[in-house]
Amino acid sequence: MLLELLDLLIGIAFGFFHKGKEDYVGILRNGAIIGIVVSLVFVLVMNVLAPGNLSVSFGYLGTIGVIIEILIFVVIFMAGTFIGDRIESAIRK
Structure with a gap:
């Protein structure tokens, strides 16, 4: 998490x-382009460098699980991008 x-x-x-x-x-x-890059880094950290309870893991599903993990991180990043944009527009008004 x-x-x-x-x-x-x-x-x-x-x-x-x-x-x-x-x-x-x-x-x-x-957001999708940056999200893919960030998600690849996070999935690498999560599966290779620091395996454990850092995040939700679908590694037991193999390649499909890694793709699902990447998609989850991309969707979360894009949601954060829209939230940040809304905060910026609310502050500017």
């Missing part, structure tokens, strides 16, 4: 500090 929370916080920071027009398609595209 620790890595999911960290992923959400990084997504919120990315959405908050991402300047520009409120273009949700661009935010979705950029």
Whole structure:
């Protein structure tokens, strides 16, 4: 659960500090690209460097489990990006 929370916080920071027009398609595209990179790092940390109870693990499912883990992290990051963007627009008003 620790890595999911960290992923959400990084997504919120990315959405908050991402300047520009409120273009949700661009935010979705950029959030997905950055989210894939961040999720690959977190899945590597979770499965190889520090196995244990850092996060939800589907490693017993093999390759499909790793893909599911990556997708979970990408969705959490993109949700954090939208939350950060909403916080930025609320503060600017």
